[in-house]
Amino acid sequence: MDITQKEKEHNRSKNITCEIPGNQLKSNADRFKALSNPTRLKILSAIAKYNNSVCGCDFEQLVDIKQPTISHHIKILMDEGLVQSYKESTWVYYRINPEIVLELMKELKKLIA
Secondary structure (H helix, E strand, C coil): CCCCHHHHHHHHCCCCCCCCCHHHHHHHHHHHHHHCCHHHHHHHHHHHHCCCCEEHHHHHHHHCCCHHHHHHHHHHHHHCCCEEEEEECCEEEEEECHHHHHHHHHHHHHHHC
16 A cells, blocks of 8 residues: 555654553563564464473474474573473473463554554
C-alpha cells in the first residue's frame, strides 16, 4: 500500500512516543532474541508438546546436535526465564515458565496493537 504525501506529512507532525519503559524494552528484546533461534524454538515447542516435562537427554535426538550445544541453548532459554528445570533422581527435566511466556505475549500485543 502506497502512502500519500499528505499521510507522510501528517505522520511527521505527530509527537511519537513509546509507552513501554526502557528496561522493559530491553528485557523483551532479550527474550525475543532468545526465541529467534530455530533450535531454541524447536526445544521450546517440544517442551510444550510433551506436557511441559521433557528430560534433557531427549533433546539430542530432536535437534540432531551434541549435548554441550543443547545445554548452551537451554541455558539461554533459562536465563531469559522462558524455561525452568527440575531434577528427579539423576535426570533434569524442563518445562515452560507460563508467567514469563504469557507476559511476553502481552508485551508483543502492546507492541503491535
